[in-house]
Amino acid sequence: MAMIEFKNVSKWYGSFQVLKDCTTQVEKGEVIVVCGPSGSGKSTLIKCVNGLEPFQSGSLIVNGQSVGDKATNLPQLRAKIGMVFQNFELFPHMNVTANLNLAQVKVLGRGVEEATAKSHALLRRVGLIDHAQKFPGQLSGGQQQRVSIARALAMDPIAMLFDEPTSALDPEMINEVLDVMVELAQEGMTMMCVTHEMGFARKVAHRVIFMDRGEIVEDATKNDFFGTPRSERAQQFLSKILHH
Amino acid sequence: MFSAFDFDVIQRALPYLWQGMTTTLWLTLLAMVGGIVLGTLLALMRLSSIKIISVPAGIYVNLLRATPLILVIFWFYFLVPIAVKHISGDSYAQGIGPFYSALIAFTLFEAAYYCEIIRAGIQSVPAGQVNAGYALGLTYQQTTRLVVLPQAFRNMVPILLTQGIILFQDTSLVYVVGLTDFMGAASKVAQRDGRLVEMYLFAALIYFILCFLASYVVRRLQLRITPPR
Numbered sequence: 162m163a164m165i166e167f168k169n170v171s172k173w174y175g176s177f178q179v180l181k182d183c184t185t186q187v188e189k190g191e192v193i194v195v196c197g198p199s200g201s202g203k204s205t206l207i208k209c210v211n212g213l214e215p216f217q218s219g220s221l222i223v224n225g226q227s228v229g230d231k232a233t234n235l236p237q238l239r240a241k242i243g244m245v246f247q248n249f250e251l252f253p254h255m256n257v258t259a260n261l262n263l264a265q266v267k268v269l270g271r272g273v274e275e276a277t278a279k280s281h282a283l284l285r286r287v288g289l290i291d292h293a294q295k296f297p298g299q300l301s302g303g304q305q306q307r308v309s310i311a312r313a314l315a316m317d318p319i320a321m322l323f324d325e326p327t328s329a330l331d332p333e334m335i336n337e338v339l340d341v342m343v344e345l346a347q348e349g350m351t352m353m354c355v356t357h358e359m360g361f362a363r364k365v366a367h368r369v370i371f372m373d374r375g376e377i378v379e380d381a382t383k384n385d386f387f388g389t390p391r392s393e394r395a396q397q398f399l400s401k402i403l404h405h
Numbered sequence: 406m407f408s409a410f411d412f413d414v415i416q417r418a419l420p421y422l423w424q425g426m427t428t429t430l431w432l433t434l435l436a437m438v439g440g441i442v443l444g445t446l447l448a449l450m451r452l453s454s455i456k457i458i459s460v461p462a463g464i465y466v467n468l469l470r471a472t473p474l475i476l477v478i479f480w481f482y483f484l485v486p487i488a489v490k491h492i493s494g495d496s497y498a499q500g501i502g503p504f505y506s507a508l509i510a511f512t513l514f515e516a517a518y519y520c521e522i523i524r525a526g527i528q529s530v531p532a533g534q535v536n537a538g539y540a541l542g543l544t545y546q547q548t549t550r551l552v553v554l555p556q557a558f559r560n561m562v563p564i565l566l567t568q569g570i571i572l573f574q575d576t577s578l579v580y581v582v583g584l585t586d587f588m589g590a591a592s593k594v595a596q597r598d599g600r601l602v603e604m605y606l607f608a609a610l611i612y613f614i615l616c617f618l619a620s621y622v623v624r625r626l627q628l629r630i631t632p633p634r
Contacts, residue, residue: 208536211539212539213536213539235539236539236543237542239541239542240541240542241542242540243540244537246537246540248531250533250536251537252534252537254556254559263543264541264542267543268541268542268543268547269542312541313541316541
């Protein structure tokens with residue numbers, strides 16, 4: 162069974178439909194890149210996975226649990242799904258270690274020592290152990306985003322969601338974040354990434370989903386997508402973002 | 406020109422005035438703490454998406470904010486003894502005295518104002534922070550307690566303290582229920598000794614100095630805690 166399975170998921174804001182009959186699935190260990198013009202529903206789509214965005218019709222099964230079902234314990238499900246946001250969303254009133262420890266202690270019930278050991282190991286991995294005691298406001302955007310990836314990994318997630326993780330970064334900081342993501346992908350993490358970084362997609366994605374106006378227009382393997390995108394809209398989009 | 410005045414009256418009355426000031430300070434401090442605790446609760450209720458929780462809180466806040474403070478002080482002074490008699494069934498039961506009735510009145514009144522300040526503070530925390538809390542598996546209560554409120558309060562400290570300064574001034578209204586706060590003490594000495602000008606000048610000066618100093622501290626604090634984001 163797929164780890165994440167969308168079936169005809171639709172969502173409206175009032176009368177405006179932001180997701181139209183979206184159907185796709187993500188297998189364990191798969192890396193999916195979701196792209197498309199702004200306002201096409203990409204972020205909304207991945208925020209449905211951990212229930213940050215409710216949807217009105219269709220079904221979405223994550224790790225065997227139905228996200229839209231009222232009986233589903235959402236906090237419990239979310240604890241297993243890591244998420245990285247465009248604006249990092251580190252907690253500004255806590256230092257880096259405390260940011261990583263918080264949910265480990267409060268949600269997983271780890272002791273502070275165990276949590277701190279885990280946090281420091283992850284900070285070492287993303288190259289930020291020297292900043293363990295700093296506050297988010299003292300770090301650069303790229304450093305903050307790496308901390309936020311480490312914060313998500315501290316929960317030992319079964320899958321990771323990335324919502325435009327490099328869009329708010331200065332160009333020279335994009336690669337340090339992408340490097341961490343590539344490494345994660347190569348280790349076999351299940352990932353769903355909303356991003357315009359086509360280099361990243363080429364390197365590690367298994368499949369690319371192209372969205373436009375709330376619809377999944379194209380859902381193809383990486384080679385098919387970059388080689389012979391079938392839809393005209395995907396072709397236009399690709400030519401716009403690749404040819405300069 | 407000051408020959409007609411006798412400023413020594415102030416010195417003679419100092420111990421009594423200090424007693425009044427302790428009443429003022431206790432009333433301010435306790436009503437502030439009570440008001441902030443109750444106000445936080447009301448703010449969370451008002452922000453609830455559940456109507457039976459948010460509507461009563463909204464009615465309470467709007468009712469209190471549309472009522473003169475002096476009226477609330479009166480109400481509690483005269484109503485609480487009646488309520489106590491009614492509940493205890495003892496027709497000889499005493500009230501709780503002017504201090505506690507004033508404290509309850511100020512707490513309930515200030516809570517309405519603190520509620521609105523805190524509500525704005527909570528709403529000033531970006532929605533992304535709440536999402537980040539949820540995404541990590543924190544519950545609504547945990548996200549509110551660990552992520553939202555600490556940031557909201559940090560942003561709000563100056564406004565909360567400013568409201569505290571207003572409360573400090575407003576406590577002078579307790580003279581209507583015969584409670585001797587600083588203002589009440591000054592007033593009593595003034596009338597006993599026939600030294601109205603001296604005592605009221607002195608009272609004004611003390612209120613001014615304390616409020617001015619407090620405002621200054623708040624301004625300094627405000628500069629320091631402008632959060633790095």
